Amino acid sequence: MSRQDELTAFKKLVPASCIETCSPEQLQASIQYTRYRKLRMRLRFPDKYPHEELVIELMSDTLPDIALRRLTKFVDAKAVELAKAGQPQVQPIVELVQASLADNKLLYAFDEIRQLRLLAEQNGGEIKLIERAGRIKLLLRYKNYTFHANMKLDDHYPDSPVAFACDESNFPPSVTDLIVKRANNMIGRIVQVRHHNVAYDPDLQVFQGYTADQALFASNPIKKPLTLIEAIETEIAPPPRKPGTKKAAAAPKIIIKESTRETISPLYYALDGGILHRAPLDVAVKSLIPVVKTFVWEQCLVGLSATTCVACSKSLFPEDPTTKLSPATTPIQAYCEHWYHTECLGQILERPPFVHGCQACQVVLHHPKWSTNVDDMKRKHVRDQQQARELEELADMF
Structure with missing residues (x-):
């Protein structure tokens, strides 16, 4: 030729x-x-x-x-x-x-993949790439716990979200499901900017959206317990003093806060003091490192292994992952993002005055497993007490 x-x-x-x-x-x-x-x-x-x-x-x-x-x-x-x-x-x-x-669907993510490969190799993990399919299979290990992440990138990454899943993990299933759900929530918030689901600031002439840090902070899937928030003032106020009684020392008022996560919008951290994210609409944010390294590795695999129950101060996860956890000792994350044993959290939420603050942060304590209707909880408490008294009376008769 x-x-x-x-x-x-x-x-x-x-x-x-x-x-x-x-x-x-x-x-x-x-x-x-x-x-x-x-x-x-x-x-x-x-x-x-x-x-x-x-x-x-x-x-x-x-x-x-x-x-x-x-x-x-x-x-x-x-x-x-x-x-x-x-x-x-x-x-x-x-x-x-x-x-x-x-x-090669992974071509644009090679810098992130290099960091993930180093993370895996330095900690006894593995990584497998299927470039034509845009798939990354990453096995992370920390102490005795493992998490096998499966991520799929399409042709338009990072404009489009990564599909994040877990092939296998020896965390309790409920914890694994929560990690996957929150990772996908976080990815969706990062990609939000590219879907025009943002605000435009005419003064700065830029579109503003979630940074990776903001997306992580805002990605907890538990919704704000509005009925508990509304009940806070009435529940924590001291009872009125009866006329003619001796004046007693004023009962200290317990301050219960709302989560600052609820103040986050695509514009800013508001009261949380974060940095305003200002970027042109054509600047997309890569999500693999924030989600996998910062959240899954640092906060979950490494962080949870050292986490203790806020209520009883005992370790949440046994050193041996094969140890079977009872329903009472299964770890559960509250609305404020602190962790409890299921039984410990239930004992707090089911006792008067039914509106409590987390012992670690004083954010209103809540989890969807328990009702947020204070009146219903009061009636249930009265019924339980009545049943307990009846059982005691029957026991005394015999």
Whole structure:
């Protein structure tokens, strides 16, 4: 194939609007598959071409450096192979670059994948990549606990959310389900910016959305217990003093707070003191590292192993994951995001005055397993006490 034939083949492979240079000395063009998987390619012909390999340069404003280096090394090896056989190189090299951009869904996430690989290898874990399918399988280990994350990226990552799942874990099923649910919630909030579900600030001329830190803080799936919040003032106020009685010392008022998580909007942390996120709409936030490293690894695998029950101060998770947990000792996360044993939390929520603050943070204590209707809880408490008295009376009779 002559040099001119190779130039003709180049023009057929690359749209005319993307070709920047097409001469017997040099070829240059832009190749794009998605908004982020795109690059500029420059091919220069050496003096002894085709018996000497093309000089190949790949440049990109979006692809991570590690991805560019890997792709450059890949196409250079192909060019050397073709040069040894004295074969034309332009068409195979261009097709190889185009196929790499189209088939490798993980290309834009290579910098994040490198960090995840280091995290896994340093802690006895494993990582497996299925690039054509856009799938990452990551096994994380900490002490005796494991978490096998399964993540799928589509062609439009990070504009579109990662599908996060768990193939296997030796955490209790309820805890594993909570981790997966919260991880997906967090991913959805990070990606919200790209779906125009944000506010526009005309003064700053930017769109504002959740940072990764904000998304983590706001991703707890337990909803705000409105009825408990409304009952706080009436429940914690001291009872009125009867007329004519001796004035007693004023009972200290217990301050129960609402979670600052509820003050977060896509605009700001509000009272929580976080940093306002200001970014143009075309700047997407990558979510793999915040979700996997910060949340799943640091907060769950590492953090939960050292977490104790707020009420009884005993360890939540046994050192041996095969130890069977009873329903009473199963760990449960409250609305305020602190952890309790199920029985410990139930004992607090089922006793008067039925509106309590977490002992660790004084945020109103709540979990969906227990009612938020204070009147219902009062009636249940009265019934339980009456039944207990009746049982005692029956026992005394015998």
